[in-house]
Amino acid sequence: MKVKITTLSPIHIGSGKEISPIEFINNYRISFDRLCDLIYEKFGEKFFDFLNEEENLENLDAQKLIRKFNLNNNEVVKYCGIYRLNSILRRSTREALKVNHKLYIPGTSLKGSIRTALLYKVLKDDPIFLSNYLNNLLTKLKEMSFHKFESLMKSLDDKLIQRVFHYGKKNSNGFISYEDQQNDLMKLLYVSDSNSIEVEEHCSVDEIKVFAFNKDLPHLGFSIYAETIVPKTTFEFELRFNLDFVKEIAKKYKSQKKFIEDNFVDIDKKLLALFNIDIFKVDELDETSIIKNILDDLLNFGQEVSKVEAKYVNSLKNKTNFKFLSHIYDFDSKFKIGYGSGFHAMTIFPLLYTDRFRDMAQTLYQTLSIGRHRNKAPLNINQFPFTRKLKYNDRIEPLGWVTFSEYAEKFFTGEVQANVSTAPVTTTNKNNLQIKKDSILAEIIDDKSKPPKVKILEGDNEGKETILPGIKLDGLGLSVGSKVYVKLHFDKKNLQKAEFKGKAE
Structure with a gap:
């Protein structure tokens, strides 16, 4: 019997390991083995000469190697990136359990x-x-x-x-x-x-x-x-x-x-x-x-x-x-x-x-x-x-709350209704869409990347770009240039991502 569950709140099932910011470039986790292969392909025996001369190999990390061999970050991400986080990693973090670098629940x-x-x-x-x-x-x-x-x-x-x-x-x-x-x-x-x-x-x-x-x-x-x-x-x-x-x-x-x-x-x-x-x-x-x-x-x-x-x-x-x-x-x-x-x-x-x-x-x-x-x-x-x-x-x-997927829509619909009923609302364009006061206007600037990217069009963060995860643009008829309402999420004062709230036009 197939059973589907949907997460209602954040879930952490740990791998038992911690990951460090030095393992990431442009929010991509870098495979150290692939990075070494890339350096060898580019520099050949010079790479081994460096390793033989390096006195502190146990503390050698991806960022040190990238700086040492003056590698381009975008090239490193292309060949050595394992997965991308939609959050900025600022300190040692407990890793989620993965198989083949993908999330799953055992x-x-x-x-x-x-x-x-x-x-x-x-x-x-x-x-x-x-x-x-x-x-x-x-x-x-x-x-x-x-x-x-x-x-x-x-x-x-x-x-x-x-x-x-x-x-x-x-x-x-x-x-x-x-x-x-x-x-x-x-x-x-x-x-x-x-x-x-x-x-x-x-x-x-x-x-x-x-x-x-x-x-x-x-x-x-x-x-x-x-x-x-x-x-x-x-x-x-x-x-x-x-x-x-x-x-x-x-x-x-x-x-x-x-x-x-x-x-x-x-x-x-x-x-x-x-x-x-x-x-x-x-x-x-x-x-x-x-x-x-x-x-x-x-x-x-x-x-x-x-x-x-x-x-x-x-x-x-x-x-x-x-x-x-x-x-x-x-x-x-x-x-x-x-x-x-x-x-x-x-x-x-x-x-x-x-x-x-x-x-x-x-x-x-x-x-x-x-x-x-x-x-x-x-x-x-x-x-x-x-x-x-x-x-x-x-x-x-x-932490940890899930439901069977047939009940999930009822929960999330109820969440939206609860938010709208208690938060100030603003009447917008001809669709008479009601959105929460903390939603702001943004424009989709990249519909090919995963997740897509938006530019903020108003407020204190006007002009900033961020990602818009958890949404399929084609299913909503959205593409580059489309205007959407989003809620911004921050890690401390740093913009992490935008959360889709509705179409603006």
Whole structure:
């Protein structure tokens, strides 16, 4: 089954590496290997003579080589450019995961979100099991010294995962083990990597700040920079469910019941709890319905995460620049992936936050010193986690929110309507187009480059040129000379790009 998702807010899935401004020329990332090949083609043995004489090869970078051999930047970009950013890289930045220098989302990211959502659903449907698990955990923690907590938590966490996702196997002594990773029922669900897309139109460099809970000026000094996938970017995945395995188990249940009960302990109960599969009605099942049920559970979990995050926004005393967060939390059909998803989206915290489990969670976190503030203030479970990571460029945005593409238009249409209803508007030409006050007039000056380029025609930035990513000109009947309304985006005071707002004529 093909599944498309669309990003609602910036997404960062890191490669584990950092990139530096010295790797870029004219906003193009330069392949060091290709650059060396180019220099050798031009200068032959002189290049090797230089390398032999260079005392500090480990600090040799692309820009030093370009200056040393007096290379033309445009020529370097033509032969050695890997991809172009639509943002200016000014400092070390966390690199986004790529394949063949293109952006993609690994299937493991989507599957990890699904696993957390299913864990949440199963435990929510069986509160007695979760209550007993937490009480047992607290009892064991009280009996142990603090330095052994980590190993205990790892062991008990593994057991929780096993009891939810693994079917068991009974040995000759009648002991049932759930530890075998091969018995993980999530193996029945296959999630492919997404398609890959060009960096230039879909990647930005964002500042990510850590924001504190319940503050007049709710941000801390710490920040990082990261390549992010921009909103309105669509990816496609392939999802499959191994229904043949389930049918084979159902068949053997009738003819080899003892074998199934010994080697697939509780598989019927766990298939029902996880995937809503009744093994005794297997002929009524189809793969598409099973996958749709799983994706519904993912959206339901996303709603619960959203409720927790929305409480954070509502707690802020100064909500200036936070309006977009309220809009995104008002939209139900979404879920989270990637960096900055937060403690609540990567754990079952939204369930522990409920009235039934809040006191136990408070005691557990205090015992483990989770959520302890630097000022040693006592943990308040209603303000946990104490901080959030948010994009902090032209507007403040949460990280990691995506939706299934069939819902995306509703979200972005709602965003435009929300903006227009609260912002001052100006009546323009015969089309009676209403645009926001912060939109300005620009002219398309290059419709062949990717992304196209515009010149600003009014305001403080009149005469400046910039790129216009995320738009297909031919689909809108636009070409060189066309006038458009745009919103300008800046990195500090430097013009980064223009965002299309509408046709001016």
